Amino acid sequence: MALTAREIIDAALAEVASFFDPTTTPDSVWVRRINVRQEELFARATSLNPDYYGICAVAPLVDGAANLRDLTEDPPAPDRIDRIEIHDPGTSEYAAGERVNLVRVDDADVSLPPRMLLRDHVLWGVADDMDGVAKIKVYYARRPTPVRSEDDPIELDGAHSELLVWDLAKYMARRAP
DSSP, X not given: OOOBHHHHHHHHHHHHTTTOOGGGSOHXXXXXXXXXXXXXXXXXXXXXXTTTTEEEEEEEOBTTEEEGGGSOSXXXXXXXXXXXXXXXXXXXXXXXXXXXXXXXXXXXXXXXXXXEEXXXXXXXXXXXXXXXXXXXXXXXXXXXXXXXXXXXXXXXXXXXXXXXXHHHHHHHHHTOO
């Protein structure tokens, strides 16, 4: 059974009611905190076990670059990339399944080709590393559907939703006067 944001807020309020009266804070602040924490938990769970909230998608390369926002409409752009592989080597010298190294712009020479940089959800090939590659496969943590109101369901289920209650209760207690 999926909880709603309202149920998580009420449970957290019950936990901190003896400390202070948090009703002076609008619920939108609590909903925002639930969103932030739920995204963090999705990313963490995916890094521990990609089968939980992990996704893989194939992205075509245009001039050695791929815009990850164009992967699919649902789920949205990747939250955290775990792995990149060559999916269709095209006319390049690479083999399908070969791992692509994600490097930082200020340290691009630290790794062997094929290498890519990530800037604003766009993967760019370093130098001519990705020339001729047709498609890459990207493994990433998906983002949960944003909670927009108190009545929206939370995607974390079971015992994991309790993590949101305790996190929100701690957040409320830190904000106490």
